[in-house]
Amino acid sequence: MTKTGRHSPLHSMFGNLAFLLRKSYQLDKSIVFATIAHIPVIVLLPLLAAYLSKSVVELVTDASDAGTLTVYVLSISAGLLAMHWLNMYIGAKIQFRAFYNRFLYIGLSIDKVMNTDYDNIESNSGQHKMDKANKAMEGDDTGTQQFFAQLVKCCSNGIGLLTYSAMLNFLSPWVVLLLFGSTAINYAVNRAHNHWVQRNKDNWVPLERKLSYISKKAGDFEAAKDMRIYGMSGWFRQVSKRLLGERLGWSRKSERRGFIVDVLNVTMTVVRDGAAYGFLLYQVTHNGISAAEFVFFFALITQYSGWLLGIIDSFNALHKTSLAIGDMRDYLDMPDRSNRGAGAALPDASPEIRFENVWYRHDSSDDATIKDINFTIRPGEKIAIVGMNGAGKTTLVKLLCGLYRPTEGAVIAGGRNIASYNRDDYYKLLSVVFQDIYLMPFSIAKNIALCEAHLIDRERLEHVLKLSGLHEKVQSLPEKEETQLLKSVRDNAIDLSGGEKQKLALARALYKGGSIIVLDEPTAALDPIAENEMYLKYNELTASATSIFISHRLSSTRFCDRILFLENGRIVEEGSHAELMALGGKYAGMFELQSHYYKEAVGV
Numbered sequence: 102m103t104k105t106g107r108h109s110p111l112h113s114m115f116g117n118l119a120f121l122l123r124k125s126y127q128l129d130k131s132i133v134f135a136t137i138a139h140i141p142v143i144v145l146l147p148l149l150a151a152y153l154s155k156s157v158v159e160l161v162t163d164a165s166d167a168g169t170l171t172v173y174v175l176s177i178s179a180g181l182l183a184m185h186w187l188n189m190y191i192g193a194k195i196q197f198r199a200f201y202n203r204f205l206y207i208g209l210s211i212d213k214v215m216n217t218d219y220d221n222i223e224s225n226s227g228q229h230k231m232d233k234a235n236k237a238m239e240g241d242d243t244g245t246q247q248f249f250a251q252l253v254k255c256c257s258n259g260i261g262l263l264t265y266s267a268m269l270n271f272l273s274p275w276v277v278l279l280l281f282g283s284t285a286i287n288y289a290v291n292r293a294h295n296h297w298v299q300r301n302k303d304n305w306v307p308l309e310r311k312l313s314y315i316s317k318k319a320g321d322f323e324a325a326k327d328m329r330i331y332g333m334s335g336w337f338r339q340v341s342k343r344l345l346g347e348r349l350g351w352s353r354k355s356e357r358r359g360f361i362v363d364v365l366n367v368t369m370t371v372v373r374d375g376a377a378y379g380f381l382l383y384q385v386t387h388n389g390i391s392a393a394e395f396v397f398f399f400a401l402i403t404q405y406s407g408w409l410l411g412i413i414d415s416f417n418a419l420h421k422t423s424l425a426i427g428d429m430r431d432y433l434d435m436p437d438r439s440n441r442g443a444g445a446a447l448p449d450a451s452p453e454i455r456f457e458n459v460w461y462r463h464d465s466s467d468d469a470t471i472k473d474i475n476f477t478i479r480p481g482e483k484i485a486i487v488g489m490n491g492a493g494k495t496t497l498v499k500l501l502c503g504l505y506r507p508t509e510g511a512v513i514a515g516g517r518n519i520a521s522y523n524r525d526d527y528y529k530l531l532s533v534v535f536q537d538i539y540l541m542p543f544s545i546a547k548n549i550a551l552c553e554a555h556l557i558d559r560e561r562l563e564h565v566l567k568l569s570g571l572h573e574k575v576q577s578l579p580e581k582e583e584t585q586l587l588k589s590v591r592d593n594a595i596d597l598s599g600g601e602k603q604k605l606a607l608a609r610a611l612y613k614g615g616s617i618i619v620l621d622e623p624t625a626a627l628d629p630i631a632e633n634e635m636y637l638k639y640n641e642l643t644a645s646a647t648s649i650f651i652s653h654r655l656s657s658t659r660f661c662d663r664i665l666f667l668e669n670g671r672i673v674e675e676g677s678h679a680e681l682m683a684l685g686g687k688y689a690g691m692f693e694l695q696s697h698y699y700k701e702a703v704g705v
């Protein structure tokens with residue numbers, strides 16, 4: 102949808118600048134000091150040069166001797182050279198620190214993405230905020246890196262402008278008025294253009310996100326098989342071409358407007374300078390100002406337009422920077438609704454879990470995914486949740502984990518609403534194997550223990566490797582549990598098969614030793630022998646924990662104490678395997694359907 106309506110940024114320009122100054126002062130004081138030191142140097146440099154020209158003309162017209170002239174010129178030139186060196190030194194220092202600062206902000210963004218509430222980054226609005234914020238941090242030309250250079254330019258241009266205005270006032274206030282008035286017009290035009298860009302960003306940021314997804318996926322090894330077998334490359338190219346076309350359409354609009362703004366700026370500058378020089382010549386011919394004064398004022402007027410253009414450019418750049426910083430703040434300030442402060446004490450043993458009238462609706466959906474769910478899992482009880490694809494099983498697990506907050510109702514663990522626990526404390530209770538398994542380019546040991554090598558409990562590691570069925574495989578590798586994973590990142594690494602990854606994820610959950618164990622389709626990729634071994638060991642795996650087992654293979658539910666059958670977000674049947682079979686309802690129907698093929702195969 103195209104949006105061209107006006108909407109104001111949430112943060113004011115000065116609010117954003119104050120934020121960045123304050124934050125940068127906390128993170129890296131030296132950049133703030135370098136910025137302050139750079140401003141007077143930039144203002145004094147051209148003034149010194151103008152003064153040098155004026156003095157030389159004065160000495161020549163006063164017929165001073167060559168010796169005085171040489172000493173004078175040499176000393177002012179030495180001063181100028183020293184100022185230039187200082188200017189370059191501080192400029193380089195600011196550049197380097199700004200680069201470093203940008204990485205500090207990237208660090209803040211990484212902290213945010215890793216720590217903010219899960220639903221903040223899963224939602225479309227959260228993703229959108231993250232994309233816009235990343236634009237303030239990705240690359241040398243972005244808000245967080247450019248801010249200090251632009252601030253230096255803006256302040257030095259501002260101070261230069263005031264100083265030169267005061268001096269040109271001696272020549273004529275009309276010159277100052279002419280120079281100043283025309284600048285105000287330039288500024289207004291540029292500001293309107295920047296606002297247009299900001300207002301319309303929402304039209305192209307989603308396009309860029311899609312384009313970036315396509316370029317990532319096209320080069321992603323994981324997608325390489327499907328790309329080839331399903332001949333997706335032509336289709337990808339078409340989608341990419343269409344998106345690029347839309348994106349270029351917006352670029353064209355923006356460039357066209359930018360071009361008109363540039364033409365206006367240049368025209369105003371030429372007219373302004375022409376009028377000022379004309380006035381100066383008139384003063385020479387009619388009011389008899391001296392040659393030295395002419396040279397001095399000429400230099401001032403020339404530099405004045407430099408300050409003026411500089412102030413327009415740097416103020417506009419600062420304004421752009423501020424908008425980008427506003428985007429970053431919108432993202433960094435995204436509030437967490439979960440409890441991040443002191444929370445209730447965690448239960449000592451495996452807790453009772455209760456869902457009380459729980460409803461959940463995804464932001465992007467009209468219908469609720471979870472509808473008025475009520476159930477209790479006793480401490481240490483083993484529950485199976487079954488149901489068709491999309492019934493809401495994983496959503497239920499995310500609610501239990503506190504990754505989603507119920508739209509209505511409450512999830513109770515250990516007698517308390519889980520919202521009353523500190524969020525990160527509560528996570529300590531949980532050992533979860535999700536369907537999508539996340540491996541990192543570290544050793545197998547680190548992938549299981551998720552900590553530095555010296556902190557790994559080796560006995561525990563060995564134990565969980567055996568329990569998860571991965572021990573034999575690990576022992577067969579030359580470097581055993583120190584074998585590195587992810588070939589796409591490390592040369593000396595290996596990749597695990599789908600089933601081995603699932604075993605590793607189980608080992609990770611067991612190593613953590615949470616008192617609530619949730620296994621979401623943990624056997625989907627296991628061979629029948631490995632699957633059977635896991636069922637046999639299930640009591641040992643989940644000993645002393647309250648556990649939830651989600652599976653489509655209904656044979657697996659027999660070792661659970663109770664089964665919840667979920668359909669369209671509601672629990673429609675509940676009981677032990679025997680009870681549900683006796684009921685002859687949906688569970689029994691599904692079980693019969695699955696076992697039918699096995700019976701047929703063995704001729705039962």
Ligand SMILES: Nc1ncnc2c1ncn2[C@@H]1O[C@H](COP(=O)(O)OP(=O)(O)OP(=O)(O)O)[C@@H](O)[C@H]1O
Nearest residue numbers: 223463465466470489490491492493494495496497
């Ligand atoms: N982030 C989301 N935004 C909108 N809808 C979602 C989101 N995540 C899941 N859904 C929808 O919620 C419904 C339940 O999804 P869920 O993953 O809980 O099902 P499931 O029972 O675990 O399915 P499966 O057996 O296939 O794993 C689905 O219809 C799905 O499309």
